[in-house]
Amino acid sequence: MAENDSLTKAPDTPGTLTADCCSAHAETGQHGYSKDKDAHLKRLRRIEGQIRGLQRMVDEDVYCIDILTQVSASTKALQSFALQLLEEHLRHCVAHAALEGGAEMDERVEEATAAIARLLRT
Amino acid sequence: MAENDSLTKAPDTPGTLTADCCSAHAETGQHGYSKDKDAHLKRLRRIEGQIRGLQRMVDEDVYCIDILTQVSASTKALQSFALQLLEEHLRHCVAHAALEGGAEMDERVEEATAAIARLLRT
């Protein structure tokens, strides 16, 4: 229902779809990642803790290989977070755009592919 | 001097070489990454700031693609830190082990390769 509303309003307010699909209507719970916000914040706080752990390791002259292992774990955690976000984005924003079709859809798919390319290249 | 000491003592205290080469004698400044400790800590604090930035972005319902871009930047920063650490490790610990030769060298090279594999797989 609310989803249909946003679809009907979309043509009148071009450009707002972006905000609509992933983030805006926090109160209606129809956007993408916001309903998982708490889980995301928890994940990111754990990663922040890992980075602080890395600082402690460097400060205490821990053996470099052990530090590298911890860097790999943090990178992996960041990639998992990104994949979770991407999955929600595909499920909500890209699907939403598919219903609109045309240029909106093309733009969303190109944008998502570019984001995946950036993740792959890091 | 201290380096020679540790070389002489190594057989008596197996496993301590590890600590020697990269971290232990902070006071002598001959170990690997410790002389770059400040630079490393600065880098890691910047990454910690990026992770906190990600939390803010999630909290403020920023568009997912923009969050993914920031995740890529943080991952890249972590990889750069890892490469810096790895270069110092090769220059100091692996070179040190090369002078000893034999099993010590083999072990260091396998360990470094395993660390690189973990970085590649994340």
Added chain:
Amino acid sequence: MAENDSLTKAPDTPGTLTADCCSAHAETGQHGYSKDKDAHLKRLRRIEGQIRGLQRMVDEDVYCIDILTQVSASTKALQSFALQLLEEHLRHCVAHAALEGGAEMDERVEEATAAIARLLRT
């Protein structure tokens, strides 16, 4: 038209949607990657040439670092091919599934995310 046909037939022949969206009706040209088939085959033949080049380099005892550079180029070419395929998949199959909605869409998104995860982990 043909697209609607396949939509109508989908419930009767579960599992065929998969084939429909990306590959099956080569004659109608409505599927995903098949219309770009020639470009894909050309890309893959170039990558095959790079792999044969690597064999030549090993055979001629070329310096390892130069071989590693060529491996990186081949890996990059494979990743580019994957991204191209993925973009077409999102544009066609995932969009197609979005029009159907429900479980079909969920399944496609999970499947695409898992494929992206595998690309990231390599």
Added chain:
Amino acid sequence: MAENDSLTKAPDTPGTLTADCCSAHAETGQHGYSKDKDAHLKRLRRIEGQIRGLQRMVDEDVYCIDILTQVSASTKALQSFALQLLEEHLRHCVAHAALEGGAEMDERVEEATAAIARLLRT
């Protein structure tokens, strides 16, 4: 023995160390990857087969996700090959350079780190 020979000759022919350590004296078998040449060539021929398999898959309109899975497998195989080569390079060339010390060593370590960075960035 032969190894000592190459060390003694190295100063007279600067720059040839590169070729010496990893590839040159195929007949003496003291270089890095050449003694594993057959294993490397076998690996690369298997990867070449995978790339040809990808061409067949595209040609037969196989479902894109299955093609992506095969791309991941090929990329992983290339990365494994690179890690193998890198391990031999560290064991032979970098160790060899460590014995010489100084600029030679610095150059080898920087070169190896740059190669690892390229592998990570793909």
